[in-house]
Amino acid sequence: MTPDSAVPTTLYPSPNHGERKRGLTANAILLHYTGLATSEAALRQLCDPVAEVSSHYLVDKAGGLYQLVPETRRAWHAGQGCWAGETDMNDVSIGIEICNPGHKGGSPDYPPEQIATVIALCQDIISRWGVVPHRVLGHSDVSPHRKIDPGEFFPWATLAEAGVGHYVPPHPIEDGPRHGPGDEGSGVKAVQSLFADYGYGLNVSGAYDEETESIVRAFQRHFRPALVDGVADVSTLETLRALIAAQR
Numbered sequence: 001m002t003p004d005s006a007v008p009t010t011l012y013p014s015p016n017h018g019e020r021k022r023g024l025t026a027n028a029i030l031l032h033y034t035g036l037a038t039s040e041a042a043l044r045q046l047c048d049p050v051a052e053v054s055s056h057y058l059v060d061k062a063g064g065l066y067q068l069v070p071e072t073r074r075a076w077h078a079g080q081g082c083w084a085g086e087t088d089m090n091d092v093s094i095g096i097e098i099c100n101p102g103h104k105g106g107s108p109d110y111p112p113e114q115i116a117t118v119i120a121l122c123q124d125i126i127s128r129w130g131v132v133p134h135r136v137l138g139h140s141d142v143s144p145h146r147k148i149d150p151g152e153f154f155p156w157a158t159l160a161e162a163g164v165g166h167y168v169p170p171h172p173i174e175d176g177p178r179h180g181p182g183d184e185g186s187g188v189k190a191v192q193s194l195f196a197d198y199g200y201g202l203n204v205s206g207a208y209d210e211e212t213e214s215i216v217r218a219f220q221r222h223f224r225p226a227l228v229d230g231v232a233d234v235s236t237l238e239t240l241r242a243l244i245a246a247q248r
């Protein structure tokens with residue numbers, strides 16, 4: 001195994017990978033936090049053949065970069081999920097684990113040197129694979145019912161300033177019409193269509209069900225981090241509309 005990235009890398013091979021089923025395609029980057037206290041614990045888990053999980057890369061708190069799986073291989077980081085109709089995200093993505101204990105660990109800040117490495121790595125992957133901005137995603141974007149990483153404390157705006165990912169300034173939180181859990185009807189349908197239009201995997205049913213709520217939360221974690229409440233308010237929907245407009 002040789003490093004794929006021009007960013008200085010320590011090779012730390014994991015046995016947990018398979019063949020990319022549709023050949024050499026990587027058209028998305030998925031960002032994760034490890035949810036563990038130390039990088040040693042994360043490396044152990046990502047290389048444990050019993051755990052059957054891995055990622056292509058791990059970035060430790062000091063900004064050190066480890067490559068565990070060659071980019072040409074399919075790492076096992078996404079699990080069940082969906083984005084823009086694609087239900088096998090492992091097959092089309094490159095996974096980056098970022099050392100941070102996450103929500104359960106009190107959501108400490110990501111050190112600048114760690115984020116600098118994440119940015120350099122993403123820029124490098126984007127340039128080599130041609131990943132478009134709106135396919136640099138969080139795990140929670142593709143698996144909103146199961147996952148909350150890397151979440152609303154991850155510095156998405158800092159990445160976007162460096163040209164990594166899709167971002168518009170969040171629309172301010174203000175009073176106005178809103179849809180939330182239990183609502184039904186054509187208004188809810190219109191809201192669901194917008195989220196589906198951007199890429200989220202949901203049924204446009206007209207019922208503001210648990211699935212819809214978890215997708216709205218996932219969206220807020222990534223794009224409107226000031227308030228993660230699962231309610232489709234004016235700020236959430238205007239931010240989403242601006243992203244859809246910027247996607248075209």
Ligand SMILES: [Zn+2]
Binds near residue numbers: 031032033077139147
């Ligand atoms: Zn994850």
